[in-house]
Amino acid sequence: MLLSLDKTDTRPLHEQVAGAVRRAIAEGECRPGDRLPSARDLSEAMDVNVNTVLRALRELRDEGLLDFRRGRGVTVAEDAGRGSAVLIRVRELVAEAARLGYSRTDLIDMIRGLP
Template structure:
């Protein structure tokens, strides 16, 4: 898995790490069940602090994209690509709504009205 960070990107590094891993999963570089390199190796390859990498990995774990298992390391969760793609679309909708003046609560009300 080859991860790259964009030095011109103004997002926090941990978000860039999470985004790079999401992209690798979406592009098929990592499949469900695949084990990721240790955080220390990722931090050395990216030239950033290991705690920054861990923060990005934890965010992906919290999203259900990665699984942490003692003795097995960090693996790609089953359904991670679909979930990651859906989360990306949701983020886009939230950003579009904010640009148009809608709050997250407004969006939730809209979604409830659909069903």
């Protein structure tokens, strides 16, 4: 798994790391059941602190994209592929809306108003 960060991105590093893993899952580079490299290996590959990587991995675990198993490391959750593409699009929509001056509440109101 080849992950890299955009040095010009202003988002916090843990969000960038989580985004890179999300993209790898969404694009099929990491499939359900695949084991991820260790947090230390990921931190070295992306040139970030290991604690930053661990924070990103915990966030992805909480979203249901990753499973933490003692003795097996971190693996992609069995149902990760289903929701990850939608989640990526939602995050992109929220970011674009914010760029245009819309709040999350504005987006929710717009979605509720759809037929």
